[in-house]
Amino acid sequence: MKKLLLTVFTVVLLGLTAMSCSAYENESFYKNRGLEGTEINVFNWGEYISDTYEDGLLNVNAEFEKLTGIKVNYVTYESNEDMYPKIKNGGASYDIIVPSDYMIERMIAEGMLREIDTEALPNYKYVSEDYVNMFYDPDNKFSVPYNVGMVGLIYNKTMVEEAPTSWDALWDERYRGKILMIDNPRDAFAIPQKLCGYSLNSTDEDELEEVKKMLIEQKPLLQGYVMDEIYNKMESGEAALVPYYVGDFVCMQQVNPDLDFVYPEEGVNIFVDALCIPECTQNYEAALLYINFMLDPEIALSNAFYIGYATPNQGVLDHPDYEEMLANEYLYPKGDDIPETEYFHNLPQETLAHISELWSEIKIRGVDVSHVYVGFALVGAVTMYFIIRKRVINRRREYWYDNPAK
């Protein structure tokens, strides 16, 4: 689905690929390290890497294998909350992960990330100055930024009565059954938090309680809680409104031009996803090569086109072929269109546990089970009737066996 977006750039890029076939920067950096034939396990978000040669793009993992001789095992996840327990509980060993800002903060605090010597990466110079020394990793010791995005409201122009400007459209009775909600606690909580003017990083129990109430109130209007199926549901016109990440909107709009996007006036969440090396890595050296490779402007350009998010790579931002994407008003809003933004921060353990408790409370709420009690009572009564009847019949039989007909 992301391919369509790219046809525009095909011609330009085709020429470019032909040129760059064997021209990555500092190729010698990748060679003669004795890593040929080893493997690297990459754990990334779904639809978050260029994996095709079509439309003049580069298949990033295949190119890396070709250049270094290191085999890439690529696995995907749907959310930070899905990725975290897999690393934490050590069920599998990964060499590269791509957590978001607040998750990086948490993983650093819990000692789950290996330090990265960015000085040793020749391509680190391409990281835009806007994204170094970020709050989650002030000394740039653990992470290398990969993508930047914001959450906004995607809507179908033909299905809404007027273009929404506020998050309260998600509580609008008129769109009952046409609203989708994002299916992870932090992103879902962020929306009522912004509506009420609370911080996204609130630890206040009353505020969280209020947020929970609003989400429960919203539930009857919802068509569902979804993540990756948003593509299917929005592109087919099954749903009218959903809060989601801007990069995915850019891709969906290519399939369904009726879709539009707005940064609601109350403010939105901004996030940085960054490449990290978890403590459990088995191939640290290869992971460093991989990170350096991802920073290469040619590779980063392919990724930027394919993924459709804003890039923190200065090499891409300065690239002449990227100008059209830079002009995209959703990815790079300008002037008055720049929304108010707030990052997620890591929260104290108790708050996180509290949030996930509230989240499951929201999820299980709203089922009317009175008919279930009636149903069980009926089934129970019928069961008892048959059991008793069977007893009676057996008794009679026994009686007849013991006292054969006289």
Added chain:
Amino acid sequence: MNKKSLTAKLTASPYMVWSAIFIVVPLIFVLVYSLTDSQGNFTLDYVLDIGKYKDVMLNSIWLGFIATVISLVIAYPLAYIMARTTANVQRTMMILVMLPMWMNLLIRTYSMMIIMQDTGIINTVLSNIGLPKIHMINTEAAVVLGMVYNYIPYMILPLYSIMSKMDHNLIEAAEDLGANKFTVLKNVILPLSLPGIASGFTMVFVPSVSTFYISKKLGGNTFSLIGDVIEMQFKSANNYNLGAALSLVLMVLIIICMMVMNRFTGDDDDGGVLI
């Protein structure tokens, strides 16, 4: 013949090892996790927390029960007809029953979602021929339909195997003695097929109650079944202890349901289900 020969022991040993590793050990893990907190100290908090989830649990059992009953009603006559036809037809029908199972459950359920949604195949056809659309997706009925669709082969197979083994002479004897069709069904066929009903019931009921993917895709994830709640504890909430405690309680409830079920078949038939 209580003492088993060495050969018998040796033949059974691969499965013994298998079940020890993949059934007993995981069960012990579930038990240990559900009775400890995240620090590993003994606690009953999680098991006692179940009260919060009682509605979800009841609803899951109820929907599973409905799905099982519907499967039984559909499968019973089918299995009977199948067992009575010629070998060729039997083979064809068996393939038709098994065919969906060659596909992955996730794919089957996902395509059900695409077929049933408001802009899906059924509704597109309906609106093209001028009929009103039917809202199907994201309802409890859709979830039950998904369960029936996915698990009905497990009901048909045991019923079919017991009915094809049934001695037809008994039915003829009953008819000779003057029983009408209904009496034959009630007093001969039904009692003889009870072990098949019992094992079919178990094989549909248990996975239906604990399913999570079906309710997520066809129910829109707005009403959760207990399987969804358990999955959430393991997958994203990172609360293994609560997840294990919920699984444990669910297991106990399913065992109780199966014991009730066995009241009907347990005492005078052998075979049937385990418990």
